Amino acid sequence: MRCWVPSTLRRARDSPPYLFCPSCRLPLGMRAPCGLKTSMNPDSETLLVATFNPGKLREIQAYLASLPLQVAGLQSLSDVRPSPEDGDTFEQNARQKATYYSRFFPGSTLADDSGLAVDALDGEPGTYSARYVSPSASDEQRCRQILKRLENVATPGRTARFFCCLALARQGYVIQVFTGAIEGEITYELRGANGFGYDPIFLVPRLNRTLGELSAAEKLDISHRGQALRKMGEYLRQESG
Ligand code: IMP
Numbered sequence: 278m279r280c281w282v283p284s285t286l287r288r289a290r291d292s293p294p295y296l297f298c299p300s301c302r303l304p305l306g307m308r309a310p311c312g313l314k315t316s317m318n319p320d321s322e323t324l325l326v327a328t329f330n331p332g333k334l335r336e337i338q339a340y341l342a343s344l345p346l347q348v349a350g351l352q353s354l355s356d357v358r359p360s361p362e363d364g365d366t367f368e369q370n371a372r373q374k375a376t377y378y379s380r381f382f383p384g385s386t387l388a389d390d391s392g393l394a395v396d397a398l399d400g401e402p403g404t405y406s407a408r409y410v411s412p413s414a415s416d417e418q419r420c421r422q423i424l425k426r427l428e429n430v431a432t433p434g435r436t437a438r439f440f441c442c443l444a445l446a447r448q449g450y451v452i453q454v455f456t457g458a459i460e461g462e463i464t465y466e467l468r469g470a471n472g473f474g475y476d477p478i479f480l481v482p483r484l485n486r487t488l489g490e491l492s493a494a495e496k497l498d499i500s501h502r503g504q505a506l507r508k509m510g511e512y513l514r515q516e517s518g
Pocket residue numbers: 330389390391392393404406407439472473474475476488500502
């Protein structure tokens with residue numbers, strides 16, 4: 278049976294020649310008995326966007342629509358458990374997720390780790406942004422908890438920033454990381470219904486609007502994720518040219 282790992286990936290620097298199933302150790306191209314397989318077209322350059330967060334996925338897909346790539350989501354991988362995520366920094370987590378998922382996927386894998394750091398809360402929620410309050414809390418509950426903890430903090434003390442680290446990996450190896458950050462202030466109430474996560478409490482002072490009040494395109498233009506995605510796009514363009 279012909280292995281469907283694209284030849285470009287077989288030549289990837291410092292990489293083993295084929296992908297092996299981490300559970301049964303057989304080459305994935307041979308449709309391992311553990312049932313692991315993907316639905317990818319073997320002859321195309323496909324990027325796996327490795328996130329379960331629908332907000333991130335929307336923003337990343339909107340940007341990737343401008344690149345000559347096929348895009349796949351995590352649903353393309355069957356029987357793969359979620360990646361561990363126990364790093365101390367955004368970069369460690371992004372690298373961990375990208376490395377993990379790229380072992381199951383023949384194309385390139387992109388992982389995003391991002392979050393909000395509030396100065397008056399000593400950088401919290403930081404890498405715990407997605408689990409802040411409790412893993413099952415809603416975005417609104419998390420926003421309200423930040424506002425509550427800042428009840429006695431007045432504006433110039435309400436500064437904060439979003440960080441984003443994107444890691445691009447192939448066959449279990451990180452190829453490159455791209456970062457972005459945006460500075461802002463925490464509002465006194467939720468404003469705007471766009472975006473996701475902490476967008477409604479993150480004010481961009483020069484626009485006097487929160488990220489939740491911006492359109493998807495306006496946010497991508499200035500956001501931490503938009504910055505990191507543009508760096509990645511530039512890298513991919515150079516790599517393919
Ligand atoms: P991660 O999946 O561990 O990277 O968690 C990221 C979390 O940070 C998300 O669940 C959001 O709560 C928050 N976050 C990251 N990026 C954004 C953004 O662009 N807007 C609002 N919240 C964000």
